[in-house]
Amino acid sequence: MLLTILLLIISYLLGAVPAGLWVGKIFFNKNLHDFGSGNTGTTNTFRILGRTAGIGVFAFDLLKGTLAVLLPTFFHLHGLSPLIFGLFAVIGHTFSVFDGFKGGKAVATSGGVVLGFSPLFLVYILVVFGIVLFLFSMISLSSIAAAVSALIGIAIFPAFHFILQDYDLLFSLIILVLALIIILRHRANISRIKSKTESLIPWGLNLSGQHKI
Template identity: 40%
Template sequence: MLIEFGSVIIAYLVGSIPAGLLVSKFSGGVDPRQAGSKNIGATNVMRVAGKKAAALTLIGDLLKGLLPVAAARLFNLPEEGLLLAGLSAILGHIFPVYLKFKGGKGVATSFGVFLGISPLIALIALLIWIAGISFSKYSSVGALSAFAALPFLAVLLKPEMKFVLFSTIISILVYIRHKENIQRLIAGREEQAHRNEG
């Protein structure tokens, strides 16, 4: 129980590390919180600091989800321990203690978590994300498509109630964080927003 509690706390602190902000600063770019969409995720980092910085941010955010789950597995924690560590890392990214609880949207970190728990589901979600971007040209559509499919993938490929519930909770969190994107997509203003943020 003590190890599980410790893994949750450490996962949250690791998830809170603002990879996008750190990469942008070291790359000589502007603070991503002060430009573009004012988000610390890879998409906005690409706008304000370039593709290399965005790639490093993506890797950093992914590792923030993967490493806590891998560590929990290394300590032979039960499935519940893996899920709690994963959820804590995602919450850390979305509500980072280092940035007054104002973080990213949770997409890359969630992918890292699912990569550590169910690589097959993570791979299929990634393919859906890529397809969504290819058809729409919007990163938000790719993310929304992948996370809409996530609970169904869980039911089909890992139909354990706790995992299905976990997947559903993560999907809801990501959709809540994409609320403004959804509103713009419905209103047909997402393209204009991308031009303004570029």
């Protein structure tokens, strides 16, 4: 029991590491909260600090979710699903004790959790993300679409034994929670999408006609 509690705390603290915030302050003398969207996640890091920093922060945020899922295996812990540890990492990322309980929008870290448990399911989500990104040129909309596609996947795929061979109640519940976190964290983006003022990437078709800012 003590080991379980300790690893859950470690998972939260691992997820809570605000890589974008710290990289900005240490290497660029910039506080991401003061620039762009004010978010410390991958997208704002790319926008404010550049490609190299963005890739590094994305990789770190992704892998901390994966590492949290793998912690029970590393320590030969049984009795509690690895997904619970991944969820704690996502909670840490979203409500970081190192950043005044603020945080990112949970997209990369949630992807890391899925990577650690079902890599093929993550590939499916990434395909949806990429298609929506090409069509609409918005990271935010692509992230929301990926979350929705995950919900559709857990509902439909097990019925056809495609990617997910059977219905897994806990996996479905974790995906539901992660998807809701992602969607709720994008509420402001949804409002900007509706008003056609959402930020775009310089790639894709921008089919929704957002005003490029």
